[in-house]
Amino acid sequence: MPKIVVDGVSYEVAEGRTILQALDDLGVLMNGVDIPHYCWHPKLTIDGSCRLCQVEVEGIPKLQIACNTLVTEGMVIHTQSERVRKAREGVMELLLINHPLDCPICDQAGECKLQDYAFEYGVPHARTREPRRAAKKRVDLGPTIVFDQERCILCRRCVRFCREVPGTGELAVFQRGDRSTIETAPGQPLDNDYSMNVADICPVGALTTKDFRFKIRVWFLEELPGVCTGCANGCNVYMGVANNRVYRYVARRNDEVNQTWICDDGRLSYKRIGAEDRIDGHALQAPDGRRQQLSFDAAIAQAAAALRGVIERKGPGAIGAIASPHATNEDLFVLRRFLEALGSSQAGFTVPTWRADALLRKPEAAANGAGCRALGFGDAAPLLERVRGGAVAGLVVLGHDLLATFGPSVLETLRTLDALVLLDSHRSELEGLAQVVFAARVPAEKHGTLTNHAGRVQRVVPAVEPPFEAQAEGEILWRLAQALELPGFAGEWDPYAVSRELAAAEPAFTGCDLDSLPSEGAPLRGARID
Amino acid sequence: MQKAPYVTSYLTEHTGDDAFATLDGYRARGGWEAARRALTEMSPDQVIELVKSSGLQGRGGAGFSTGLKWSFMPKGADKPKYLVCNADESEPGSFKDRLLLERAPHQILEGILIGAWATGAEKTFVYVRGEYAYPAAVLQRAIDECYQAGILGPSCLGTGFRHDVVITRGAGAYICGEETGLLESLEGKKGQPRKKPPFPAQFGAFGMPTTVNNVETFSHVPHIVRKGAEWFRGFGTEKSPGTTIFGVSGHVRRPGLYELPLGTRLDEIVFQHAGGPPEGRKVKGVIPGGMSMPILPASQLDVPMANEFLRERKTMLGTGGVMVMDDTTCMVRVGCVITYFFRDESCGQCTQCREGTGWLHKLMQRIERGAGTLEDLELMLDVAGKMEGQTICAFADAAAWPVQGLLRHFREDFEAHVKHGKCPFPESFEL
Numbered sequence: 001m002p003k004i005v006v007d008g009v010s011y012e013v014a015e016g017r018t019i020l021q022a023l024d025d026l027g028v029l030m031n032g033v034d035i036p037h038y039c040w041h042p043k044l045t046i047d048g049s050c051r052l053c054q055v056e057v058e059g060i061p062k063l064q065i066a067c068n069t070l071v072t073e074g075m076v077i078h079t080q081s082e083r084v085r086k087a088r089e090g091v092m093e094l095l096l097i098n099h100p101l102d103c104p105i106c107d108q109a110g111e112c113k114l115q116d117y118a119f120e121y122g123v124p125h126a127r128t129r130e131p132r133r134a135a136k137k138r139v140d141l142g143p144t145i146v147f148d149q150e151r152c153i154l155c156r157r158c159v160r161f162c163r164e165v166p167g168t169g170e171l172a173v174f175q176r177g178d179r180s181t182i183e184t185a186p187g188q189p190l191d192n193d194y195s196m197n198v199a200d201i202c203p204v205g206a207l208t209t210k211d212f213r214f215k216i217r218v219w220f221l222e223e224l225p226g227v228c229t230g231c232a233n234g235c236n237v238y239m240g241v242a243n244n245r246v247y248r249y250v251a252r253r254n255d256e257v258n259q260t261w262i263c264d265d266g267r268l269s270y271k272r273i274g275a276e277d278r279i280d281g282h283a284l285q286a287p288d289g290r291r292q293q294l295s296f297d298a299a300i301a302q303a304a305a306a307l308r309g310v311i312e313r314k315g316p317g318a319i320g321a322i323a324s325p326h327a328t329n330e331d332l333f334v335l336r337r338f339l340e341a342l343g344s345s346q347a348g349f350t351v352p353t354w355r356a357d358a359l360l361r362k363p364e365a366a367a368n369g370a371g372c373r374a375l376g377f378g379d380a381a382p383l384l385e386r387v388r389g390g391a392v393a394g395l396v397v398l399g400h401d402l403l404a405t406f407g408p409s410v411l412e413t414l415r416t417l418d419a420l421v422l423l424d425s426h427r428s429e430l431e432g433l434a435q436v437v438f439a440a441r442v443p444a445e446k447h448g449t450l451t452n453h454a455g456r457v458q459r460v461v462p463a464v465e466p467p468f469e470a471q472a473e474g475e476i477l478w479r480l481a482q483a484l485e486l487p488g489f490a491g492e493w494d495p496y497a498v499s500r501e502l503a504a505a506e507p508a509f510t511g512c513d514l515d516s517l518p519s520e521g522a523p524l525r526g527a528r529i530d
Numbered sequence: 531m532q533k534a535p536y537v538t539s540y541l542t543e544h545t546g547d548d549a550f551a552t553l554d555g556y557r558a559r560g561g562w563e564a565a566r567r568a569l570t571e572m573s574p575d576q577v578i579e580l581v582k583s584s585g586l587q588g589r590g591g592a593g594f595s596t597g598l599k600w601s602f603m604p605k606g607a608d609k610p611k612y613l614v615c616n617a618d619e620s621e622p623g624s625f626k627d628r629l630l631l632e633r634a635p636h637q638i639l640e641g642i643l644i645g646a647w648a649t650g651a652e653k654t655f656v657y658v659r660g661e662y663a664y665p666a667a668v669l670q671r672a673i674d675e676c677y678q679a680g681i682l683g684p685s686c687l688g689t690g691f692r693h694d695v696v697i698t699r700g701a702g703a704y705i706c707g708e709e710t711g712l713l714e715s716l717e718g719k720k721g722q723p724r725k726k727p728p729f730p731a732q733f734g735a736f737g738m739p740t741t742v743n744n745v746e747t748f749s750h751v752p753h754i755v756r757k758g759a760e761w762f763r764g765f766g767t768e769k770s771p772g773t774t775i776f777g778v779s780g781h782v783r784r785p786g787l788y789e790l791p792l793g794t795r796l797d798e799i800v801f802q803h804a805g806g807p808p809e810g811r812k813v814k815g816v817i818p819g820g821m822s823m824p825i826l827p828a829s830q831l832d833v834p835m836a837n838e839f840l841r842e843r844k845t846m847l848g849t850g851g852v853m854v855m856d857d858t859t860c861m862v863r864v865g866c867v868i869t870y871f872f873r874d875e876s877c878g879q880c881t882q883c884r885e886g887t888g889w890l891h892k893l894m895q896r897i898e899r900g901a902g903t904l905e906d907l908e909l910m911l912d913v914a915g916k917m918e919g920q921t922i923c924a925f926a927d928a929a930a931w932p933v934q935g936l937l938r939h940f941r942e943d944f945e946a947h948v949k950h951g952k953c954p955f956p957e958s959f960e961l
Binding site for chain 2: 180
């Protein structure tokens, strides 16, 4: 392990790494050691072309680019010397001579590395009197991305991304010199499952997503750490929130989960939070299809009465539950305890699937299938058999994944139930069969944890408050248990307390409670769950 | 300083003879004997040592020791090794390699085979400038002759050593003369220099260890093998041995190629060999080594043409392309031509080069139009300074140095434009 000295501070770094890589490994790059850079990206090959990361290395006469200079034992590096300052100033000036002054209408403004570095390392006045390069402002690169040629600083991160990550290689630099520009080949638009990452890694406002552009100035957004719930990978995101609305997801780096990427479907999955088809309040469902909006308390009373009827007629063993891979570990733990307290072992779950790939997209199109399994839930099919056979007459159903897995025929099975209580966030045909429908919160509306396909437990935080009455499944079940006078559900619903209880009860979840969980999540103890 | 006889040529001694371009004609002049000797009587290391001790420096512009470069190639054969002959000759003012390709192709191929033996390379790619259609055809004819005669191929000269030579044609980009830009182009990619490390000797053409040498550099090698390092050191200066081919162009009476020892004085080349400027004109300035080298004023032509002397005058030998300009020449227009060229040819990777070449050209044009200010002159120097020594390859230096040279020696031309608001040289060439 070579030791290097950067600005007088010693660091022990890994062998075979370049200066920027080594500092990034230690987490100090731009977080204690400021070496501004454009073309270098921790998850892409080294390009070495922007020349902004030049530093002084003792014993080498010329300034060296930190992105491509390998660390050696005893290397002494200066990142803030006068020579380095001058070189940065020079690069910034040259990058700005042709850059348009359209920050007021640029989506990147406020999170633009050209703005940031110009402010930090540039000179405040322009020395050029020459007209700036005029180029195309709105190039449609494909279904998701718009390109502004004038704003592009040709760092080529997007070009390398397309070649190296999805492997599709749609983008290339065409022309040369100061006519260089990013383009796609005719008839081959930028169109892959990960295309919108190019907007995340574009340091300037050259690449913007059609989805987010012109929606809101970024400084109005609060960026909350969250987890994408599109599939079992659990890619880390920042949820951009303002006005009680999620405006976008951008990838949040987690080297254990998603590097710095997220797939396009996952990125756009934020739209499910404020979707038109949300179940917007608890309701009593009449057999003729009419819905009657209920308060939470009233809905609990109705649901408890329906379940109590089944228990009285056929015993607690006739009550079953369908767990949801969209619910949090805490919700699921409460469901498990609910059934235990009731004295029923009738439970199961099912997970929808989608088109997976070798990169991030996992086969299960739900965030917490692994959590269901870790908490002991098995396949829903045998439970449905027992419903058909009449052994199970009352069912608490979380979510509507049964429809995707078993098809419309499952509706016939469920129609035979005496009581169906549905806890769901989005509308489906299951609603028509339920006596009581509870509006459930989605992960972006509650505290909790999710277990990804590899058994990594990651936390979610409430980004928005639903604009209608809705509760976490855990809270609904907690209150239902109280209404049924089941033991062990004293006091108010508290996801933190439940998470502590879960961590204590399930050895696999040790250290995974909401108070202890680090921002990058933690693996379940024991074997990988998959 | 000058140890060798006044005019001696070995590279171009027989280039006047049409037959010299054929295998028979070349053999008749003793050709291919050096390669035979190297492959049968010398070990690869002995060849490298010989070339090292001859002091041969690369003739492509950078002037790096050829023997040393060959010694960087890894020993052993765990993967294929390649040689590249750089016949891109894209430096404006340079046309010596064209002569060697057209008139002495076997001399190049013999140097290549000796280099291949020394470095253990199994294949040589000759990267020929796209515009050089005829030279490429002549070279291909020579290669075909060599294969037929068993000089190249599975058993070169019957020794069992395998070597293949193939020609790759460029597509006309200046930057593909830079060795790693060349390698990218050779691989079928956009001609953009590679960041270093890794260096070509570790990771070159198609990822294999590769050495790139210029056409003229290879051409010297058979002579060194045949006559020895001492003989070679008999030409030129102590630090810069051998001859080189100076290509003289511009305002001289006898433009052309002159093979002369390194260290020959620039004024001797311009006035004696090339006949000086046309009647009634005076020399104003001379670019000594191709367009990317800083210009020298008429008062500084008493310099021996070798890097150790030219460096003292803040210029370099480059490719030996001597460009002579007489007193009708507007040096600001020269600046416009040069900055336009480099703006056009910059590959556009590095910020300083992509943006700086364009800015310099715009500033130069403004001054030429008479719309510039004295501050613009300082600004040009400042921009050139920001480009120098900070990029992946030497292109940005090549673009900055000529501007610095023009402002160093012909500042009065620039100031006159600013002062009069127009170009004061009505007889100069049209832009």
